[in-house]
Amino acid sequence: MTEKACPVDEAAGGGGPFSEAAPGAAPPGALPGAALLQAVFTDLGAGLYLTDSAGRISAVNPRAAELLDRPVEALLGADAHDLLHRAADGGVIPRSACRIWQAFERGHTAHGECPAFLRGNGGLLPVSWMASPVRQNGRLRAAAVLFTDASERLAAAGRQADQLAALERLTGRLAVVGEAGAVLAQVPEADEALRRLGRLIVPRLAEWAVVDLCSGLDDVRRALVVPPEGHAGDPVWEGPLPPVTEDSGAPLARVLRGGEALLLGPDDLAAPADAPLARAQSELFSVFGATSVIITPLRTARRVLGALTVARTDPARPFDAAELALIDDLGRRAGLAVDGLRLAGQRREIAETMQRHLLSPLPEGGRLRLAARYRPAPEGSEVGGDWYDALILADGVTALVVGDVLGHDLKAAAGMAQIRNMLRSVAWDRVEPPSLITDRLEHALLAVGDPVLATMVLARIEGPPEGPWQLHWASAGNPPPLLVTEDGDAHYLEAGQNLMLGVEWHDIGDRHDAVEPLPEHSTVLLYTNGLVHAPGDDLDAALERLRRHAAALARRPVEEFCDRILERVPPPGRVDDLALIALRVPGAGEEA
Known part of the structure; x- marks a missing residue:
């Protein structure tokens, strides 16, 4: 570097920072000699320029001139801020907003990234910089600005x-x-x-x-x-x-x-x-x-x-x-x-259509009042095998049935049709307890039909035409019948419970029955599991909900009774279809 490129030596005079100390005279810890400092200034891999107290450039090292694409002569004496300091987009930065100038003006050391320095070719050089004040005898005399090319780092950060x-x-x-x-x-x-x-x-x-x-x-x-x-x-x-x-x-x-x-x-x-x-x-x-x-x-x-x-x-x-x-x-x-x-x-439409066609109209005539309802599973679930049925047997007794073939597909619906038709054939001309009819049905299914698992309640409404009547029933794994009296007392009929159909071969007569008197104006409700059960729901709580709601509806007409039950009872999250049938017992002398 020429003497002109490094005027610090001239300005300092003999004994300045770049002056050589006398041989052997340097005390321990003394600054390096001027020649060494000159070499550092010249060979430094980063750009360095010094300014005087007014912010004019007083010295520039070769790396700074190279990075700025400007000759040393064009830099010396120029106002560093006006000549070099630019925003990242090339715009002029007011002195009050320039961090490098603020560091010089306040006498603080500061550093930063990515303002740009204006190069001699008009381009912008993104820089990482450090500005530090230079004091002599406690007075701010100059500032040193060290900078490096941040282009590659910014490019890497951009990548x-x-x-x-x-x-x-x-x-x-x-x-x-x-x-x-x-x-x-x-x-x-x-x-x-x-x-x-x-x-x-x-x-x-x-x-x-x-x-x-x-x-x-x-x-x-x-x-x-x-x-x-x-x-x-x-x-x-x-x-x-x-x-x-x-x-x-x-x-x-x-x-x-x-x-x-x-x-x-x-x-x-x-x-x-x-x-x-x-x-x-x-x-x-x-x-x-x-x-x-x-x-x-x-x-x-x-x-x-x-x-x-x-x-x-x-x-x-x-x-x-x-x-x-x-x-x-x-x-x-x-x-x-x-x-x-x-x-x-x-598939769902086919199964629902088949299922609804298999649900026979309820028998008319007589003094007993009947109502039944069927609800398919919520949208998106497969159709199940739930059904209800009511028929007048050969001995004049009214028989009620609800049942549910396990499964949620066309096979379940077909199994339901098979059981329903077989049950009608087995029960029609036999004056037998419901338990024996259920055993005979199971034998027929196991012998000549496709194996199925199903729950079912079969009940006979027995008594003379003018009453009183009794409920004679047997359950094969179905939820218990619910009896609701006129005064709002409601309770489940827990007797008559047996294993579901299709689990194992039973001898005829292994199942048992139960009998319950039916008071005047009472209501018997038979229903399938879909009315009270949903995944994750508590079955006991669901049964209690049904009992309370049915008790509150004790004096409603039987058709309304069924509708209101369906409005309020099915549990949230129900995925199964359901069937129910309700019987209302008339009072003495009450006409049909």
């Missing part, structure tokens, strides 16, 4: 930030996939599952979304429109759509005909519509706006069920290939879920 952002995006996408899987698996109704999926996609992945379903190219309907935030939903967008034409090259038509997922840019969206279906799609693009769109099929291995369209409106944020794969995966999951829910709904 790390980009990697973290990419990881966050990936995590967010995986979270959407996980949540979508949960939504589609847990919601039992197809349209509601699609609505929840749409609310998951918007606004996390797209500004708006549409689901179109088709049961054939001539039967297309818009099932869901999730509009952009702040845009009111309009039912007019949902409903029937024009058919898919074989010659249309429009993206939606291609996907519905079995094509792969498509990523559309501005040019694709601006293409003229070639069919009514394409025009219907273009209307949405026009109303909601779109600069980047993905259309993916809702497909199964057998067919295409529809299409999912998602759109973004910000030109700076188009969909990429990774997002195309993500949306395509969501479409595949949605297609499988919709197909599964449709099939489950069809």
Whole structure:
């Protein structure tokens, strides 16, 4: 470095900081000699400039001149703040806001990162810096500013930030996939599952979304429109759509005909519509706006069920290939879920129809009043094997039955039909106790029918036409009958309990019966387990709820009695179907 590049030596004069001490005269701990300090100043790997008390540059080392892309002569004597200090965006920093100047002015040591120094070529040099005051005899005489090029560190930090952002995006996408899987698996109704999926996609992945379903190219309907935030939903967008034409090259038509997922840019969206279906799609693009769109099929291995369209409106944020794969995966999951829910709904409808047709009308005539109710399981659960029945036997006695074949599927419903029909045949012409009839039914089932497990109560209402009557019953694993008297006393009939049907082979006569007198105006309620049981619910508490509610309804007409029981008693979270039958005993001389 020339003497001009390091004027500190000249300003200090002999004996200054760069002056050599006399040989052998340096006391222990003395500062290095001027030559060594000069070497340090010259060879320092960081930039260093010194200023005088007015902030003018008084000395510059070679590394500073190199980093700033300025000759030493252009730096010496210049105001350091005006010449060099800039904001990260290149703007001029007021002295009052410049931390380097503040450190000099206040006489404090300070350090920082990422203001920029203006280079000689007009570029900006991001720097890490330290500014320290220089005092002589207690007075602030100068300042030293040490700085390094922070470009590589900032670039590394930027790369790390980009990697973290990419990881966050990936995590967010995986979270959407996980949540979508949960939504589609847990919601039992197809349209509601699609609505929840749409609310998951918007606004996390797209500004708006549409689901179109088709049961054939001539039967297309818009099932869901999730509009952009702040845009009111309009039912007019949902409903029937024009058919898919074989010659249309429009993206939606291609996907519905079995094509792969498509990523559309501005040019694709601006293409003229070639069919009514394409025009219907273009209307949405026009109303909601779109600069980047993905259309993916809702497909199964057998067919295409529809299409999912998602759109973004910000030109700076188009969909990429990774997002195309993500949306395509969501479409595949949605297609499988919709197909599964449709099939489950069809099975459920078939089973319910069969079950309801097997529930015979209650017998009319006579003085006994009967009412019965059947409720299928809540939406999404499979149909069960619950039933009720009432018939007049050959000896004129009224028989009541409720039962439940274990299971929640078509097999359970078919088993219910088998037991019901066999029971009618076995009981019709036999004047026998209910326990013997139940044993004979079980023998018949084990001998000639498919093995089934079932619970059941069979009861005979015995007595002369004018009364009094008694309840003669046997239970095969069913909840106990409930007897409610006119004055509101309600209690369960715990006797007559036996093992359920199908557990093991019984000799005829192994089961036992019970008999209970029936007071005038009393009510007998037979019911299946679905009325009082739900997963996680306490059965004793549920039975007590039923008892209290039935007692409060003691004087209601028997039809209203049944309706009100169903309104108030079934436990939350019920997953089973249920059947019940109620008998109201008339008073003396009371007409039918």
